[in-house]
Amino acid sequence: MIVFLIKGLLRDRSRSLFPVITVTIGVMLTVFLHAWLKGEMGDIARSNANFTTGHVRIMSRAYAENKSQIPNDLALLGVEDLLGQLRLQYPDLQWVKRIRFGGLLDVPDSRGETSTQGPAIGLAIDLLSEESSEVQTLNIEASLVRGQLPSMSGEVLVSDEFAEKLKLQPGGTLTLIGSTMHGSMAMQNFVMAGTVKFGINAMDRGAFLADITDIQQTLDMDDGAGEILGYFQDGIYHDSLSLKIEEDFNRQYTHSGDEYAPVMFALRNQDGLGEYLDLANYISFIAASIFVGAMSIVLWNVGLIGSLRRYGEMGLRLAIGEDKRHVYGSVIIESLIIGIIGSVFGTLLGLAVAYYFQVHGLDIGSMVKNSSMMMSNIIRAEITPVTFIIGFIPGILSTLLGAALAGLGIYKRSTAQLFKELET
Amino acid sequence: MDDSAIIEIRGLCKRFPIGNKQFTALSEVNLTIEKGEFCGLIGPSGSGKTTLLNIIGSLDVPTEGSAIVLGQSILQLTHFQASQLRNKSLGFIFQTYNLLPVYTVYENVEFPLLLLKTPAAKRRKMVLAALEAVDLADKAKSKPAQLSGGESQRVAIARAMVKDPAIVLADEPTANLDAKNSHRILQTMVKLNRDLNTTFIFASHDEKVIGYLRRQISLDDGKVVSDLKIDTPLHSAALAAKDTRMSK
Numbered sequence: 001m002i003v004f005l006i007k008g009l010l011r012d013r014s015r016s017l018f019p020v021i022t023v024t025i026g027v028m029l030t031v032f033l034h035a036w037l038k039g040e041m042g043d044i045a046r047s048n049a050n051f052t053t054g055h056v057r058i059m060s061r062a063y064a065e066n067k068s069q070i071p072n073d074l075a076l077l078g079v080e081d082l083l084g085q086l087r088l089q090y091p092d093l094q095w096v097k098r099i100r101f102g103g104l105l106d107v108p109d110s111r112g113e114t115s116t117q118g119p120a121i122g123l124a125i126d127l128l129s130e131e132s133s134e135v136q137t138l139n140i141e142a143s144l145v146r147g148q149l150p151s152m153s154g155e156v157l158v159s160d161e162f163a164e165k166l167k168l169q170p171g172g173t174l175t176l177i178g179s180t181m182h183g184s185m186a187m188q189n190f191v192m193a194g195t196v197k198f199g200i201n202a203m204d205r206g207a208f209l210a211d212i213t214d215i216q217q218t219l220d221m222d223d224g225a226g227e228i229l230g231y232f233q234d235g236i237y238h239d240s241l242s243l244k245i246e247e248d249f250n251r252q253y254t255h256s257g258d259e260y261a262p263v264m265f266a267l268r269n270q271d272g273l274g275e276y277l278d279l280a281n282y283i284s285f286i287a288a289s290i291f292v293g294a295m296s297i298v299l300w301n302v303g304l305i306g307s308l309r310r311y312g313e314m315g316l317r318l319a320i321g322e323d324k325r326h327v328y329g330s331v332i333i334e335s336l337i338i339g340i341i342g343s344v345f346g347t348l349l350g351l352a353v354a355y356y357f358q359v360h361g362l363d364i365g366s367m368v369k370n371s372s373m374m375m376s377n378i379i380r381a382e383i384t385p386v387t388f389i390i391g392f393i394p395g396i397l398s399t400l401l402g403a404a405l406a407g408l409g410i411y412k413r414s415t416a417q418l419f420k421e422l423e424t
Numbered sequence: 425m426d427d428s429a430i431i432e433i434r435g436l437c438k439r440f441p442i443g444n445k446q447f448t449a450l451s452e453v454n455l456t457i458e459k460g461e462f463c464g465l466i467g468p469s470g471s472g473k474t475t476l477l478n479i480i481g482s483l484d485v486p487t488e489g490s491a492i493v494l495g496q497s498i499l500q501l502t503h504f505q506a507s508q509l510r511n512k513s514l515g516f517i518f519q520t521y522n523l524l525p526v527y528t529v530y531e532n533v534e535f536p537l538l539l540l541k542t543p544a545a546k547r548r549k550m551v552l553a554a555l556e557a558v559d560l561a562d563k564a565k566s567k568p569a570q571l572s573g574g575e576s577q578r579v580a581i582a583r584a585m586v587k588d589p590a591i592v593l594a595d596e597p598t599a600n601l602d603a604k605n606s607h608r609i610l611q612t613m614v615k616l617n618r619d620l621n622t623t624f625i626f627a628s629h630d631e632k633v634i635g636y637l638r639r640q641i642s643l644d645d646g647k648v649v650s651d652l653k654i655d656t657p658l659h660s661a662a663l664a665a666k667d668t669r670m671s672k
Contacts, residue, residue, distance in 0.1 A: 001538050004531070011526040316522045319483060320536050320583075321511025324503050 005330055015306065015334070020342045022302050023399055026295045027346025027391035028353070032381070034288050034390045035354035039382035041280035045237065045273055047200060050138055051123070053270045054229025055093070055237050056245055058082070062259040063226065070100050072181045072219060072226055076262060079225045086228070090245055093232055094133055097225035099124035099215050103178030103186075105158075105208065107166045116166045121207040122176070124215035128153070137231060140196060140209070146170050147194025150211060157209040160195035165206075170194050176210075180220035188218040228262075236384075239277065242266040292390065296398040303335050303402020311409065328407045335403030336396070343395030350391060357381035430590060430623060431457040431480060435489035438475055438646075449475040450646040453489070457625065459590070462617045463639035464626035472646040473627040474595055480625065481514055481593045482506040494590055511539050515584030515622075517594035521576040523568040523583075529555070530564040533582045540587060554586040555579075558612055574605030578612065585616055591623045592616075598630050610636045 009016045049055055059067060062074040076082065079097050086095045101122045109115040126132035127150050135141060141149065145160040147170030158168060168174060170192055178186045190210065198204050216222055230245075232238055249264040268274035314327050361380040438450040450472045457463060465473035478484040479491050482498050483506075491498040494513050501509065510516075515536075523532045533554055537547045555561045558578040568576055577597060584592050594613070598606035614636060617624050626633055634640060636657055642650040 001541075004527075004535070004538055007531070008524065008526050312522070313524065316518075316524070318507065319481070319510065319516045319518075321507050321509075321514070321539055323507040 005334070009334055009337070015310075016338065019302055019306055019338045019399070020345070023299055023339060023342025023395050024346040024349065026299050027343050027395040028350040030292055030295050030394055031347050031350025031387055031391040032353045033291050035350070035381040035383050035387045036357065037284045037287050038384055038387070039354075039358065039380045041284045042382055043379055045267065045277055045280065048271065048273060049231070049237060049267055051198075051200065051203070053265070053267050053273065054096075054227075055232050056230040056242050056249075056264055056266050057270060058086075058228040058230075058249075058262045058264045059226070060260045061263050064263055064265070070102060070226065072099065072101060072221065072224075073183060074260070075099070075181055075221060075224045075226045076228065077224045077260070079223055079228065082262060083228065086230070089249075090230065093230040093245070095228060095230050096126060096132070096134055096137075097212060097228050099212060099219065099221060099224075099226045101178060101215065101219060101226075103176050105162075105166065106175040106177055107168050108173060108175065116168075118162065118166060118206055120162070120176075121203065122178075122210060122215065123207065124210050124212040126213075127157075127209065127211040128213070133231075137235075138209075143196045143198065145195045145197050147192070150193040153211060153214055154190055155193040155211075156190045156214075157194050157196050158192050159204045159207050160197050161204045162206045162208070163192065163195045168192055176218065178219065180218075181224065182220055184220075186218050186220070188214070190214070237267055239266075239268055243268065288390070292393055295394040299394050299398040300402040300405075303339075303399040303404075304406045305402075307331055307335070307403045307406030308409070331403050331407040332400065335399050339396035339399035342399070343392045346395055347388065347391045351383060351387065354381040354383050354387060358383055428458045429456045430459045430494055431455065431625075432492045433476075433480075433489070436476075436479070436486045436491055437488035438472070438479065438484070439487045448646055450479075450486075453646075453648055455641065455648065455651070457623065459623055460617070460621040461639055462614065462624045462637060463641060464628055464633060464637040465641050465643055466626075466629055466634055466637075467643035467649075468629060471643040473629075473643050475646075476643070477593050477595055477625065477627040480591075481516060482509050511536070512587070513590045515587070515589040515592040517577070517580050517584050517592060517597045519596040519599045521568070521573075521580045521600075523576055523579055525568050527567075528564065529560060529566050529568070529571070529579050532568065532579055533586050536583060536587045550586055551582075554582040557585065557616065558582045572605075573601050574608060577601060577605070577609050581609065581612060581616075585620075585622070588620065589622065591625060593625050593627075595627045596630070597626065598628070598633055603632065606630070606632045 058076070060074055060076050063071055063076070066074065083095050083097065086093075099122075101124065103120055103122055104117055105120040106117040107115045125134040125138070127134065135149065140157070144157075146163075147157075150156060156174070158166070158174070163169075166174070172192050174190055174192055176186070176188050176190060180186045196209070198207060212225070216224065232241075243266050246264045246266040246269070249262075253261045253263065268277060310331075314331075317327050318324065358381045433453055433455040436450055436453040437448065439446040439448050441447075453472075453476065465476055467473050475484065479486055479498060480493055482493065482501060485499050493509065496505070496509060498506070523529075524535070527535070530551055533551045534547060537550060542550065552561060552564070555564055558581050560575060560578055560582065563571065563575060563579075568579070571579065577600075580597075584594075592613075598609060601609060610633060613624055616622055626637065628634065638654050638657055640650070640652045640654065641648060642652075
């Protein structure tokens with residue numbers, strides 16, 4: 001009997017292929033939209049985490065109070081000891097030190113005279129250590145436009161747009177002119193190993209990346225760093241856990257009156273990102289709910305119509321002697337099979353599209369060219385565990401509900417009524 | 425109940441609600457049908473013949489009175505018991521054939537046997553025998569869409585007969601057929617009735633059908649107005665030939 005029903009299901013495209021296609025499309029859209037919204041809403045937070053805030057961020061109290069001025073004279077000292085302590089205390093996080101600084105980049109001509117120059121934002125990270133995850137965190141390798149990654153001390157990466165403005169080619173020399181943490185003038189020559197696209201307009205206009213050891217020497221910051229950032233190993237920001245770590249860390253220094261004592265901030269407690277995260281989650285939830293709801297109604301109707309148009313067939317089957325429960329059961333099983341197949345295909349397709357946009361993203365640089373916000377030019381989808389299951393809500397439940405409601409007609413109508421519908 | 429009676433209807437009434445009022449479709453119907461009869465419920469549209477056929481077929485229940493079919497009271501049957509009765513003992517033939525379009529002729533005829541859980545080898549034997557009885561063994565692999573109206577109705581007869589039911593209920597079986605095919609269908613049913621002693625009950629106002637009946641139960645306004653036994657049914661080669669000529 002099951003073989004007989006499956007044979008009918010496979011042969012009747014209006015019962016199998018078309019509903020499966022409809023469910024697949026609906027589920028695919030749901031899955032992709034969820035990943036897209038998640039990615040879009042999380043993008044600003046992610047950009048900030050990668051470039052500025054980390055998932056948690058440690059500065060000296062004095063530095064934190066004036067952090068907008070990047071006061072390297074108030075930077076943390078004894079950083080290696082602190083890092084060792086953090087790695088022991090919080091092994092679930094990766095800890096990195098960074099120095100942000102400003103200066104002037106000067107490009108000399110063949111005679112050593114200034115050819116071009118421009119103000120620059122500098123970010124010093126651990127570019128050269130083998131154990132460093134910074135290249136990966138900042139997605140530098142994929143962002144490389146020309147040249148190569150720095151392989152030795154004295155090499156830097158400059159934003160491609162900035163390098164073009166400075167008429168600087170890979171292998172070319174540039175001079176950083178700035179000030180040390182003690183306030184004296186700093187000047188150091190570097191070689192540009194390559195150019196990168198940060199995907200953040202503010203940085204693309206005039207930023208460069210240097211190895212932190214070089215910058216510590218240049219700015220007289222031995223064993224010092226402006227800030228220490230912590231990232232969860234899975235790369236995802238965990239709000240409640242980071243707040244717990246923040247509370248735990250800061251408790252150790254509650255009674256210290258030292259203005260250079262370290263203080264930790266979770267991402268939520270930096271630069272108004274808490275409100276943004278709440279808003280993003282709220283908007284994402286509302287949008288996803290509306291879409292899941294809409295798709296549920298569409299797929300519910302697919303199930304409903306699919307079953308309603310078969311009242312004649314059901315009447316015949318009842319007349320021949322099939323039990324009502326058996327007919328109803330077969331309708332439910334059919335819708336379940338269609339829902340599962342459609343949901344699996346839809347989820348796979350949705351994930352494939354979402355994955356493409358997670359890896360390659362959508363470049364909206366032309367739309368935000370004049371923006372001064374630290375906003376990524378590339379919007380990416382983000383696949384989370386929820387993305388794998390969200391499509392099954394409209395895909396299976398709604399299809400099943402539609403078929404179940406339509407199938408209830410088998411019970412509500414008298415058999416003779418179904419028999420009459422058979423004749424029409 | 426008479427030993428030879430397979431259907432006994434006493435004081436049967438059937439009313440349908442229409443808005444706030446009740447429409448009486450059948451009123452005080454009393455009937456006894458014996459095994460092997462070839463009888464018909466005849467009358468104009470709205471006379472109640474299909475309603476009565478539905479009650480006999482356990483597709484509907486009486487409002488009042490009783491209908492005992494093969495010893496079972498239709499009013500007291502649960503849905504499951506009614507489906508069991510239809511499955512094991514009743515065959516249906518419809519005006520519009522109602523073959524399942526996605527299945528082959530063979531599979532359409534096989535369907536009632538699947539519900540009866542008949543073993544595969546026996547099932548195959550029974551299906552082929554039923555198709556041979558209606559001269560359609562060569563169309564076993566065809567789909568209903570590839571058949572003519574007459575062929576489709578013969579498949580429907582094979583489907584009704586394959587499980588060797590005690591009673592076959594045929595509602596306007598010739599309504600969509602031309603005269604030639606109508607006679608062929610009716611002659612097939614007469615032959616099956618004679619060979620297998622299966623009881624046939626028709627609901628029809630087609631004269632061709634009436635001409636084959638050995639018992640004519642006339643209904644009008646939901647009441648039995650006459651019940652005639654016909655020793656020599658009107659069907660004859662002449663009638664068949666005349667209708668065939670007319671259809672040409």
